[in-house]
Amino acid sequence: xxxxxxxxxxxxxxxxxxxxxxxxxxxxxxxxxxxxxxxxxxxxxxxxxxxxxxxxxxxxxxxxxxxxxxxxxxxxxxxxxxxxxxxxxxxxxxxxxxxxxxxxxxxxxxxxxxxxxxxxxxxxxxxxxxxxxxxxxxxxxxxxxxxxxxxxxxxxxxxxxxxxxxxxxxxxxxxxxxxxxxxxxxxxxxxxxxxxxxxxxxxxxxxxxxxxxxxxxxxxxxxxxxxxxxxxxxxxxxxxxxxxxxxxxxxxxxxxxxxxxxxxxxxxxxxxxxxxxxxxxxxxxxxxxxxxxxxxxxxxxxxxxxxxxxxxxxxxxxxxxxxxxxxxxxxxxxxxxxxxxxxxxxxxxxxxxxxxxxxxxxxxxxxxxxxxxxxxxxxxxxxxxxxxxxxxxxxxxxxxxxxxxxxxxxxxxxxxxxxxxxxxxxxxxxxxxxxxxxxxxx
RNA sequence: GGAGGUGUCGCAUAGUGGCCUAGUGCGCCCGCCUGCUAAGCGGGUUGAGGUUGAAAACCUCUCGCGGGUUCAAAUCCCGCCACCUCCGCCA
Numbered sequence: 001x002x003x004x005x006x007x008x009x010x011x012x013x014x015x016x017x018x019x020x021x022x023x024x025x026x027x028x029x030x031x032x033x034x035x036x037x038x039x040x041x042x043x044x045x046x047x048x049x050x051x052x053x054x055x056x057x058x059x060x061x062x063x064x065x066x067x068x069x070x071x072x073x074x075x076x077x078x079x080x081x082x083x084x085x086x087x088x089x090x091x092x093x094x095x096x097x098x099x100x101x102x103x104x105x106x107x108x109x110x111x112x113x114x115x116x117x118x119x120x121x122x123x124x125x126x127x128x129x130x131x132x133x134x135x136x137x138x139x140x141x142x143x144x145x146x147x148x149x150x151x152x153x154x155x156x157x158x159x160x161x162x163x164x165x166x167x168x169x170x171x172x173x174x175x176x177x178x179x180x181x182x183x184x185x186x187x188x189x190x191x192x193x194x195x196x197x198x199x200x201x202x203x204x205x206x207x208x209x210x211x212x213x214x215x216x217x218x219x220x221x222x223x224x225x226x227x228x229x230x231x232x233x234x235x236x237x238x239x240x241x242x243x244x245x246x247x248x249x250x251x252x253x254x255x256x257x258x259x260x261x262x263x264x265x266x267x268x269x270x271x272x273x274x275x276x277x278x279x280x281x282x283x284x285x286x287x288x289x290x291x292x293x294x295x296x297x298x299x300x301x302x303x304x305x306x307x308x309x310x311x312x313x314x315x316x317x318x319x320x321x322x323x324x325x326x327x328x329x330x331x332x333x334x335x336x337x338x339x340x341x342x343x344x345x346x347x348x349x350x351x352x353x354x355x356x357x358x359x360x361x362x363x364x365x366x367x368x369x370x371x372x373x374x375x376x377x378x379x380x381x382x383x384x385x386x387x388x389x390x391x392x393x394x395x396x397x398x399x400x401x402x403x404x405x406x407x408x409x410x411x412x413x414x415x416x417x418x419x420x421x422x423x424x425x426x427x428x429x430x431x432x433x434x435x436x437x438x439x440x441x442x
Numbered sequence: 443g444g445a446g447g448u449g450u451c452g453c454a455u456a457g458u459g460g461c462c463u464a465g466u467g468c469g470c471c472c473g474c475c476u477g478c479u480a481a482g483c484g485g486g487u488u489g490a491g492g493u494u495g496a497a498a499a500c501c502u503c504u505c506g507c508g509g510g511u512u513c514a515a516a517u518c519c520c521g522c523c524a525c526c527u528c529c530g531c532c533a
Contacts, residue, residue: 039491039492039493042491042492042502043492043493043501043502045502046491046492046493046501046502046503047501047502049501049502049503050501050502052513052514053502053514055513056460056513056514057460057513057514058513059460059513059514060460060461060513060514061460063460063513064460087513088513089513090513091513091514092512092513093513094513095512095513095514260489383489391489391490392489392490
């Protein structure tokens with residue numbers, strides 16, 4: 001949710017952001033108009049309400065007096081009662097007005113909210129303008145292997161995985177349909193090892209591990225920003241009005257829902273591993289081979305709550321951690337600054353780390369980290385006591401992928417394959433795999 | 443799944459239609475007093491929004507959430523949610 005005050009104070013900045021995203025800048029003016037109407041309607045309601053309350057209070061007093069007078073047989077008792085009745089009639093009229101004015105201001109508030117929600121987060125200066133192809137390449141790390149020089153043609157991950165007997169696509173499809181799979185033996189253990197490594201690094205980096213709900217209410221899902229433009233990516237459980245989360249980011253963002261948190265000791269950093277569910281509705285026919293793009297995978301996610309002024313530093317920290325992991329897995333990768341048009345609604349900036357996939361002869365997204373500034377937290381009602389002055393202010397949130405299961409498995413198998421079909425396990429993973437150094441065909 | 447109960451300010455509690463502008467205690471913050479500490483005394487202490495250049499001040503909303511009745515709702519009615527107790531079932 002965009003900050004309506006920012007929109008009032010500096011609409012030009014929001015228009016620019018909309019343009020950078022390739023979205024409609026005029027929505028800013030519609031929001032401003034709605035905001036003005038809403039405030040006018042609210043004022044009218046509040047004024048009428050104040051009067052109603054004061055008249056209503058008089059009614060009580062006048063009725064009391066009139067009754068007392070009647071009891072005492074005062075000569076003006078009837079007159080007093082008439083006055084009280086008059087006030088009561090007036091209060092009833094006002095109550096009617098208040099109801100109408102309240103409804104009007106409520107309608108305008110709802111419409112304002114609906115319209116404002118279509119605006120994405122204001123992108124940070126420096127984020128490249130444009131769509132998917134317009135990213136800025138920040139750095140390339142490592143060198144893809146020259147398989148020709150080594151004298152063999154690299155196989156793709158599926159071929160390798162099937163050779164090792166660790167990936168089973170056919171049975172996945174039989175049981176659950178396309179884009180489902182079984183991991184077996186070392187395959188299953190690879191997933192556990194990757195999540196184990198991720199948890200290890202998370203704890204070493206000072207993140208608090210959390211086990212989170214993977215089914216959440218609509219309010220949480222919407223608050224985290226997953227029902228805006230990508231609503232059809234999400235599995236919904238109709239009978240229970242719950243949503244299956246596509247990332248533990250949802251549970252992590254919801255953790256402090258509607259809370260005032262204490263950031264005086266520094267940012268709150270959490271990490272959670274979960275199974276992630278994605279419909280992949282918009283990607284029919286894309287990446288259909290193997291386990292590169294699937295409906296279900298494991299992921300360990302980092303999540304940070306911090307003060308807005310610390311958000312960029314935290315973002316850099318998340319990127320550093322993600323890079324360290326891929327360094328240790330010895331996968332060549334590059335880091336890109338994702339273009340505004342390719343950002344999700346809540347993100348003000350996003351860095352993707354793309355790992356080298358030999359069979360595709362290109363870099364593909366392995367991990368990602370987003371700075372959502374105050375956008376997500378505003379909608380989720382997550383605030384802190386204002387460090388200077390009174391009241392509260394909205395905090396900033398960031399998230400980053402520590403590791404997922406499937407894509408890193410693809411990258412590991414392909415990058416570390418040998419001519420004889422075996423796969424060398426990078427040293428960092430060996431402790432999580434019972435010390436094994438090479439995966440061999442059975 | 444069945445039966446019953448509870449939900450009020452950070453915590454505990456009072457409050458069965460108008461004197462609630464939600465009281466009291468604890469905790470916390472500021473000050474006074476005081477060799478030091480404690481006690482005592484005085485004041486402050488939910489959050490959101492609006493009018494305003496800002497502040498001050500004022501107003502509206504906020505007693506789990508959403509509706510309703512009423513001139514008037516923490517209080518009455520309806521629906522929902524969460525938690526607790528017991529029974530049943532179950533990993």
